[in-house]
Amino acid sequence: MFHFIDRRQNPKHKSIGNRQRFMRRARVRIKEVVEKSIKDRKLTDIANGEEIAIPTKGIDEPHFRHASDGGRRERVFPGNKTFRPGDTIEKPEGGGKGKGGKEGSDNGEGEDEFRFALTREEFLDLFFEDLELPDLVKTTLREVVTYKMRRTGHTATGTPTNINVLRTMCKSLGRRLALGRPKNDEILALENEIAALDGKAEPSADELSRLEALRETLKGLLRRRRWVPYIDPVDIRYNNFAPKPEPNTKAVMICLMDVSGSMGEREKDLAKRFFILLHLFLNRRYKQTDVVFIRHTHVAQEVDEDTFFYSQETGGTVVSTALVEMLKVVRDRYPTSEWNIYGAQASDGENHAGDTDKCTAMLAQEIMPLCQYYAYIEILDERETEIFRSMQNGAALWQAYRTVADAWSNFAMKRIAKPGDIYPVFRELFAKQSDKVAVRL
């Protein structure tokens, strides 16, 4: 007796639960490693999971095991070549003694770190943990909302697809009881009795009169049954649905990037890295989020993702053109009644003389009232970091934007000088609201 069973179609990933348990347990350490890894990796690679090594502390499994040294040990080895009894072999590598055998580490666990690979999902989840778009629900426009149908009790009218069978049958049963609908059993019994009497060859007078009476009753019952139907239209109940207001969560992120001549390769690279991170974050966490890419030199242009990240462009710098373009996009496609608007701008802080005032005016008067949140990232030259260490100092644009930041609490500005800065700055900008003190009302 034997049987073969093809298990290949059985569900895989039986150990996914165990894997999650492990991740939960090692979470803190894994997270540390993941965050550190951002410094060593190209941002475009982030999206592919990676192999990481975490310290075994906290995930080790202790056992009583013999130590690998000390005491007297006897071991038998195969493959003797020239040894005679009484020969001595130099420790530690002189003979077969070197490699520790069974007393050594079990499954390489004695190592200080544990290496394994994270999947892309796990990596990104950890990476963007505790980040969110601030003020996702429009506070000022809460009454302008979208609607979603929700179950709300039962009604007597509706479409057949919504019939609630249980309710309907309850009603029907109550009505049948109240109006005294004859039961099937009752009628069946009567019919049987009639049939029995009918079948008699020579019925007596008594029986004949009884038969007559029974027939009368049966007729009455049948009539009654017709009057009181099993299910009447008045019994039927429908599930009721009513529109329920839902807070608005549609969001659009507008990315503005300076690609003018003053932005060198390094600056552009940093800005792009920042936007890649932002893009990845939005894709990962907000399925419904639109992203608009606008790049500008002395003219601004809305472009697609590929052009934004990969194409080369050069020219003068007029920042306000990008803001104008942004306003145009918002007015054309993203009415504020339906959309939460977010802005992220990256620049080296240089601007055409005289344009800066125009920018601040536009931001303060037109853009900020529309936006839930606006982040400005200034890409610094590494030499400049020394000079511009404090918030007070900065290029023309930085100085001007500070007045906007003072007036609007949902305007944030940060500086980035090297790749290592990107992730911390990003975290600061998008830390969960509950962590921040100031919540706009």
Add this chain to the structure above:
Amino acid sequence: MTETQGKREPLFEGSEWTFDKLRRTYAAIEDIALNDLGLEVYTNQIEIISSEQMLDAYSSIGMPLMYQHWSFGKQFLREENMYRKGFTGLAYEIVINSNPCISYNMEENTMAIQALVMAHAAFGHNHFFRNNHLFRQWTDADGILEYLQFAKGYIAKCEERCGPAAVEEVLDAAHALMDHGVFRHRRPTRLSKQEQVDREKERVRYEERNFQDIWRTVPTNGNGDDVKDKTADADPEKVCTLNLPEENLLYFIEKNSPILETWQREILRIVRNIAQYFYPQKQTKVMNEGCATFVHYYIMNRLYDDGLLTEGAMLEILHSHSNVVFQPDFDDKRFSGVNPYALGLAMMQDIKRICTEPTEEDRTWFPEIAGNNDWRGTLKDAWANYRDESFIQQFLSPHLIRKLKLFLCVDEAEERHVMVDSIHDEQGYKAVRSALARNYDLALIEPDVQVVAVDMSGDRCLRLRHTVHDGVHISEKGRNGVIAHLRRLWGYDVDLIGVDRDTGEKLYEVSTAKSAAA
């Protein structure tokens, strides 16, 4: 020799397998296994799985059902990483000591390998599981899957009720003590799943009824014993009621811990029962693999001789076989200890040789079996009645010691050199053989730690004694970790004393109380 007996067609050609070929091949293998070798096996249930499922199986210690724990996830990640990077291949099969005997065969195996694997697992291991006395006495092949089902359900229920963190804490601690959660001498009782459930209920009822009787915190005058013994370890009666000394630490904690709740005790039982189930496998690595390898080697050769295997298939099988039984020399880069497959197979083939073509030497060393011409019976007897240590002690022949060029080294910590004590010569055979046997003695491989005393009326400190053999201590990191876990289960301080086996001298003492103070 292919076509000399070529009256029969090969069972299969090419490397692709189909269920039809598998069935045909299985039947041919079964014929040899049962009628020629005379094996007795459980009904086979052979399941074909994919490589991912194999990885899953790896991480639940090879069992088809297992409760959930993060350490299995860690194991999975490690295996997966090794596999992805190509450091290790996956096993061709996994076989489970259950009735019916379940073996998992990999989908990726070629037909030749499937044949090899069926002979190896479905007959070799299966026969060993069914007949070896350790497995017969200590494991319950009929009930194991049911029990695992129960364990999985029970632990999931505990997680639901008490939260995964609380369950994890108990499991962590229980796993740390798993190696010391087996009865080495007493035989455990067998229970079916229903009996388990019943017993658990009964236990709960009992403990509810006798709540304060389990651990009296206040000594009463009515019970004279409790008052007078201030030092419980000195009181023989007290030691007697707790059945001390106790080598099964998990059992002791489960029965006597002052702080555990019923479900926590049940979890300890589950871990303990699983440890007990695997205990025979740990003691029979050489024999189990040797038996399976011997059986597959014999059957494959018979199939080939009968013309049932093509030359190509046989070459592939031999290639795989010689990889498995490869034994590098001690000075080889690849050396990592004695290969149990190689040693087991070599010894069993040697027994066959002694039975059929004994030399004078064999007749003096093995008068009972030399030349008895019944190598099948002799091997079956060995498979049934020995474990690694006794098997080597009994059957390792001078001929094989010479063939493997075994030699014995003694390593004293204070010496600057390792001494070659004995080699494969007349004076050395016995010493080499005994030493090799001892290398497989689980009682010597695992530290000997026992509960010796509990101060029940005082601070409830749990005293453990580690009997130190040959001055080999327990590695410190693991030791402290395990003691910390023990303390968590016991609820009070735990004390571990290392005592030399021969002199009785106290070598070291560690305590959770001291480490907390330090």
